[in-house]
Amino acid sequence: MAAIASKCMFQLQLRSIHTTLMTSTRVLSEFLRTAVRSSADTDARMWFDEALTLVESGRALDLCGIYTKARRLGRARVSLNAAEQGDFERLASGLQFDHWTLEDAGRAALLLASAAADPDGFVRAATDCYEQGDSAEQQSWLKSTALLPEPQQLLPIVIDACRTNILPLFEAVACENPFPARHFPERNFNQMVLKALFNNVALTRIAGLAGRHNADLTRMAADYASERRAAGRTVPSDIGLAMTETP
Amino acid sequence: MKIFDPHVHMTSRTTDDYEAMAAAGILAIVEPAFWLGQPRTFVGSFIDYFNSLLGWERFRASQFGIRHFCTIGLNPKEANNPKLADEVLALLPRYLDKDGVVAVGEIGFDDQTDAEEACFAKQIELARSHNLPILIHTPHRDKKRGTIRSIELVRSMKFPEERVLVDHNNEETLPIVLESSCWAGHTIYPNTKMDEDRMTALVKKHGSDRIIVNSAADWGISDPLKVPKTIGVMRQRGIDEDTIQKIVWDNPVAFFAQSGKLDVSGIDARPEIDRKQQYATNSVLRGER
Numbered sequence: 001m002a003a004i005a006s007k008c009m010f011q012l013q014l015r016s017i018h019t020t021l022m023t024s025t026r027v028l029s030e031f032l033r034t035a036v037r038s039s040a041d042t043d044a045r046m047w048f049d050e051a052l053t054l055v056e057s058g059r060a061l062d063l064c065g066i067y068t069k070a071r072r073l074g075r076a077r078v079s080l081n082a083a084e085q086g087d088f089e090r091l092a093s094g095l096q097f098d099h100w101t102l103e104d105a106g107r108a109a110l111l112l113a114s115a116a117a118d119p120d121g122f123v124r125a126a127t128d129c130y131e132q133g134d135s136a137e138q139q140s141w142l143k144s145t146a147l148l149p150e151p152q153q154l155l156p157i158v159i160d161a162c163r164t165n166i167l168p169l170f171e172a173v174a175c176e177n178p179f180p181a182r183h184f185p186e187r188n189f190n191q192m193v194l195k196a197l198f199n200n201v202a203l204t205r206i207a208g209l210a211g212r213h214n215a216d217l218t219r220m221a222a223d224y225a226s227e228r229r230a231a232g233r234t235v236p237s238d239i240g241l242a243m244t245e246t247p
Numbered sequence: 248m249k250i251f252d253p254h255v256h257m258t259s260r261t262t263d264d265y266e267a268m269a270a271a272g273i274l275a276i277v278e279p280a281f282w283l284g285q286p287r288t289f290v291g292s293f294i295d296y297f298n299s300l301l302g303w304e305r306f307r308a309s310q311f312g313i314r315h316f317c318t319i320g321l322n323p324k325e326a327n328n329p330k331l332a333d334e335v336l337a338l339l340p341r342y343l344d345k346d347g348v349v350a351v352g353e354i355g356f357d358d359q360t361d362a363e364e365a366c367f368a369k370q371i372e373l374a375r376s377h378n379l380p381i382l383i384h385t386p387h388r389d390k391k392r393g394t395i396r397s398i399e400l401v402r403s404m405k406f407p408e409e410r411v412l413v414d415h416n417n418e419e420t421l422p423i424v425l426e427s428s429c430w431a432g433h434t435i436y437p438n439t440k441m442d443e444d445r446m447t448a449l450v451k452k453h454g455s456d457r458i459i460v461n462s463a464a465d466w467g468i469s470d471p472l473k474v475p476k477t478i479g480v481m482r483q484r485g486i487d488e489d490t491i492q493k494i495v496w497d498n499p500v501a502f503f504a505q506s507g508k509l510d511v512s513g514i515d516a517r518p519e520i521d522r523k524q525q526y527a528t529n530s531v532l533r534g535e536r
Contacts, residue, residue: 131288163324163358165284165467191358194388220389227390230418231445 025112028091028147032109035078040102044073048106055110058117067110067129067137073102094178094207095146103136108144115149123153130157135166142172146179159188167199174206181208190217193242197224203241210241218243248492249515252276252474253499254382254414254432254461257304257315258283258296262531264464264471265311271475275314275514277503278304279353279382282322284466290334293321297342305347306526312517316509318352318382319343326366327358336369343377349506350374352382353414356393359386364400371406380410380505382432385420387439394420398427410505412459415440421449425457430502434463435473443473443480450486455493459502 033052037045051069054060078100080088088097097105111129115122126148130141138161145151145158158180161173173180174192184192189212196203203209221242225235250273257265257278268276278300287293300317308315319342321335343351351374356363374381381401386393394413401411413424414432417440424431433449434440441449446460462473470476474495481491496515503509522532 160286160327163286163327187360188358191388198388220392223389223391227417227419231441 025116025147025149029109029112029116031088031091032105032112035080036073036102036106036109039076039078040073040106044102047072052109052113055113056117060114060117063110063114063125064129064132067107067133070103070106070110070140071136073106075101075103078102078105092147092178094181096176096207099176100143101140104140104143107137107140108147111141111144111148119149123150126154127157135169139168139172142169143177145173146177146182151179151183155183159184162188162192162195167201170195170199171201171205174201176205176207178207181206181212186212186214186216190214190220193217194220194224197221197236197239197242200236203236203238213242213244215244248272248478248488249274249496250474250478251496251499252462252471253412253459253503254279254434254463255471256281256463256465257308257471258299259466260464260471262307262311265308265313268471269311269313269517271472273313273474274517275316275500276308277316277318277349277382277499279318279350279384280320280322281353281384281465282324286325286328287331290331290338293331293335293338297338301342301345301347303526303529306524307531309518310520310522310524310531312520314514314518316347316349316503318350319345319348320352320354320370320382321366322353323355323357323363323367323384323386326363327360329362332362332366336366336373339370339373340377343373343379347508348379349503349508350380350382350412351377352412353384354381355384355397356386357384359389359393359396364396367397367400368404371401371404374410375406378507380412380502381406383411383413383429385413385415390415390417391419391423394423398423398429401429402427412502414461415463417441418445418449421453425453428457430457430459430498432459432461434461435470435477436463437468437470437473443477446477447481447484447486450481450490450494451484455490455498457498458494459498460494 036048051066060066080097111126114125130138133141142161145154148154158173161169164170174196180189180192196206221239225239228235252273255276255278280300297319305315321332326332351370354367354370383397408428411429412432413429415434416424416431421431433446435443435446460474460477462471464471478491478495500511504511
């Protein structure tokens with residue numbers, strides 16, 4: 001009953017969000033909090049509320065520590081119905097939320113709260129959370145990049161993360177995430193697409209790929225297909241998605 | 248058959264690997280400095296890594312009768328961290344002068360960024376000033392273009408091509424390398440890069456001049472016995488012993504001897520194993536004494 005009530009509140013709140021004139025960051029922040037609160041268990045929810053209050057007040061001395069502790073929110077998927085998913089995709093233009101866990105959503109809310117409390121210190125604080133993060137924290141961080149302020153300052157970290165050999169980390173950047181299509185220079189974007197092909201990551205998962213087609217990417221994909229054939233190997237069936245025109 | 252594996256990352260391998268390699272006839276190896284699977288964030292991590300390649304790993308190899316040489320360099324992936332790259336480049340001159348450092352490497356391209364090219368060029372200069380050959384890593388992605396760009400950079404800097412080993416070639420890049428005067432390395436991997444059958448076909452087509460094969464065994468799916476396994480396939484397909492010997496011994500020895508730090512005279516004898524030896528009070532015996 002409580003869960004149903006909370007879910008209804010969530011939907012009401014979401015509707016009211018649309019009618020306000022809050023900035024998009026604030027709207028997103030509210031959305032994430034509500035999503036976490038409506039799904040996490042009582043203890044985790046209490047911890048999360050306290051942590052957010054502390055970060056919002058600007059009195060959090062150890063954001064990285066709090067960012068780590070958000071693991072207690074758990075790795076259950078954030079469950080949204082189709083309407084909520086649609087609302088979120090509109091709010092976050094292109095971000096697909098259905099791959100997010102509660103800890104991902106909670107961590108994104110913490111970073112947004114930190115940005116609101118101390119805009120000048122945000123890039124340093126967020127960078128610390130990434131650099132000191134374990135693989136799960138880094139995945140949360142990378143998934144949330146499209147929601148964060150100062151994208152140009154975060155860009156080098158996201159590009160560098162693409163160089164990883166840890167596939168889930170690469171997927172956190174490349175898949176269901178509009179950040180690369182929005183901010184990556186052409187060369188880095190092309191390398192990411194090639195790396196997806198190389199690792200059998202479906203190109204349909206790259207948000208905004210069609211909008212970033214370019215001649216060099218078409219050539220790189222064609223060269224890769226040629227290299228695979230020369231080696232007697234199969235060519236990924238979706239390679240045409242990387243090409244402006246399929247040769 | 249004397250075997251030289253000119254590219255193998257033993258830091259990631261076990262003593263079982265060393266035993267199997269020695270039993271398969273591997274007498275000498277080169278361990279190139281590369282990246283460790285996850286980015287380093289402090290220059291001190293490179294100091295410890297380089298020291299390990301020059302010290303502990305060489306000692307460990309010696310305990311299994313294998314001569315261990317290394318190459319030192321800033322790999323292309325980590326060249327993209329500007330602060331770290333500058334600090335590592337500043338360290339290199341000291342390390343390149345050390346005993347057993349037979350080339351500058353692995354250097355080259357990964358994402359083919361401007362930062363990678365700048366570090367690549369600086370290290371070609373270092374190779375010139377330290378009188379060392381260079382080992383070039385060619386990229387996984389956009390490989391053909393990366394190979395062409397690498398050779399073009401070497402050429403534009405007038406670095407002698409016969410002192411350049413371009414590694415990780417495939418069917419499409421090998422002809423490009425052979426058109427130059429560079430040497431052509433091939434990494435025989437279980438799933439990616441090159442395999443034994445394809446390598447044998449390449450030798451039948453292109454011969455053995457300046458052709459080198461290696462295992463590049465590291466922390467990923469790889470096999471430190473790929474050079475002996477490739478020898479097996481080449482024999483089955485009727486490639487003669489002299490040709491095979493040239494590919495798995497004469498060529499890598501001739502290439503790295505250009506460093507002046509690989510003593511050709513004694514290198515084909517199995518070094519004596521003395522497991523009572525210690526390295527900085529540590530031995531490979533783990534208390535078994």
